[in-house]
Amino acid sequence: MSITLADITASIESLWPIAGQEDWDASGLVTGSLTAPVTKVLFAVDVTDDVITEALEWGAELIVAHHPLLLRGVTTISEDRYKGDIVARLIRGGCSLISVHTNGDRVETGTSATLARELSMTITGPIVSHELGGGIGVVGTVSSQRLGDFARLIADVIPNTASGVRVAGDFASTVTTVALCAGAGDSLLGHPAVRAADVYVTSDLRHHPTSEFREQARLDNGTALIDISHWAAEWLWLDVAAEQLREVRPDVEIRVSDISTDPWTFQVVQ
Numbered sequence: 505m506s507i508t509l510a511d512i513t514a515s516i517e518s519l520w521p522i523a524g525q526e527d528w529d530a531s532g533l534v535t536g537s538l539t540a541p542v543t544k545v546l547f548a549v550d551v552t553d554d555v556i557t558e559a560l561e562w563g564a565e566l567i568v569a570h571h572p573l574l575l576r577g578v579t580t581i582s583e584d585r586y587k588g589d590i591v592a593r594l595i596r597g598g599c600s601l602i603s604v605h606t607n608g609d610r611v612e613t614g615t616s617a618t619l620a621r622e623l624s625m626t627i628t629g630p631i632v633s634h635e636l637g638g639g640i641g642v643v644g645t646v647s648s649q650r651l652g653d654f655a656r657l658i659a660d661v662i663p664n665t666a667s668g669v670r671v672a673g674d675f676a677s678t679v680t681t682v683a684l685c686a687g688a689g690d691s692l693l694g695h696p697a698v699r700a701a702d703v704y705v706t707s708d709l710r711h712h713p714t715s716e717f718r719e720q721a722r723l724d725n726g727t728a729l730i731d732i733s734h735w736a737a738e739w740l741w742l743d744v745a746a747e748q749l750r751e752v753r754p755d756v757e758i759r760v761s762d763i764s765t766d767p768w769t770f771q772v773v774q
């Protein structure tokens with residue numbers, strides 16, 4: 505008996521319940537028929553044109569993407585708009601799309617926890633607790649080391665990107681307590697658990713929030729900031745998620761896309 509998209513969505517719901525997503529999020533099924541057969545599933549952080557090409561060439565009938573394609577409302581899926589083009593390619597190619605976003609972040613094997621474990625962090629809890637357990641971001645400890653060495657460790661653990669690893673802080677300052685939020689975590693800059701840590705690791709930090717945080721840190725705990733590629737921070741989670749789905753669905757082929765969907769392609773170092 506063939507496996508259907510309904511079977512896979514049920515397995516995904518058991519691993520990453522949709523009730524665990526943030527109220528602004530749009531996880532879940534984006535395109536596809538629940539009665540469609542599924543034999544191959546491709547995991548990716550973002551559903552981009554290149555990722556769809558990989559999925560269709562491999563013969564995948566389902567992409568599980570971390571980021572929701574339709575997070576914000578659209579008024580057209582005309583194919584001269586990229587979201588319309590992507591939706592059309594998926595439907596014509598017989599490939600469904602599901603997003604596992606903050607419902608995948610929240611669980612104890614989520615994006616932040618996965619990166620933290622790669623950094624040999626001892627996790628003591630989330631930054632922001634969720635009523636279903638787990639939560640957004642993690643706090644914990646690492647063996648005492650210099651901030652610069654911790655940044656190097658991160659660079660060694662995550663996939664290479666053009667933007668590399670940026671640090672706001674003194675290279676030789678000591679790091680023991682860490683707050684970490686894989687993905688865009690600037691909304692947590694004011695959180696007490698972040699401000700109490702020796703360093704906060706996240707992505708997509710801008711000038712003013714970073715500058716203001718560091719100026720305040722000068723008067724408080726001196727918390728440093730480490731800014732890493734959003735894609736790289738979350739890509740590590742795909743292997744963990746794919747393995748979890750394999751365990752409950754050994755009857756389908758599951759692959760993780762190696763395509764970098766980091767939009768930055770190169771950097772000129774001064």
Ligand SMILES: [Zn+2]
Nearest residue numbers: 687688734738
């Ligand atoms: Zn993200």
